[in-house]
Amino acid sequence: MRLILAFCALIMMSLPAFAHEDEAHGLVIEKAWARKTSRTISTAVYFTIKNDSHELDYLNGVSTDIAETSMIHQSREVDGVMRMDHVEELPIAPGETLAFAPGGYHVMLMGLTKPLAEGDVFTVTLDFEHAGKTPVVVEVTGMMGLTE
Numbered sequence: 001m002r003l004i005l006a007f008c009a010l011i012m013m014s015l016p017a018f019a020h021e022d023e024a025h026g027l028v029i030e031k032a033w034a035r036k037t038s039r040t041i042s043t044a045v046y047f048t049i050k051n052d053s054h055e056l057d058y059l060n061g062v063s064t065d066i067a068e069t070s071m072i073h074q075s076r077e078v079d080g081v082m083r084m085d086h087v088e089e090l091p092i093a094p095g096e097t098l099a100f101a102p103g104g105y106h107v108m109l110m111g112l113t114k115p116l117a118e119g120d121v122f123t124v125t126l127d128f129e130h131a132g133k134t135p136v137v138v139e140v141t142g143m144m145g146l147t148e
């Protein structure tokens, strides 16, 4: 009996007491935003991911219920032309802060179910190899984006 109690206490100690919604297993996701849409039916979501754990993790996918398709993209310039590549798996090293920002990594949402207005919020779920499915609340900004 004493052994079982000790075991339970161990398990409980290993759980975070109050996990923030956008934080899982030492991954901190901050400043999530997307531009409002007018005539477009797609938008890009930006944020930062900080890996505060001691483990390498991988972002393997994204999902949301406000768009038909969502995927991780990387914008890059090839011979003077901007192109977007689909990223299947994105490693985030321990201690690393990875910025999803215009001109680089972003979550591409295609086939939005409704236009996004400034001030709206919606949820995108990031699927990490170790941290698991992590919901992130995204704030819809004006055309200027998130200004700090």
Ligand SMILES: [Cu+2]
Pocket (backbone or CB within 6 Å): 044, 073, 074, 084, 106, 107, 108
């Ligand atoms: Cu894209």
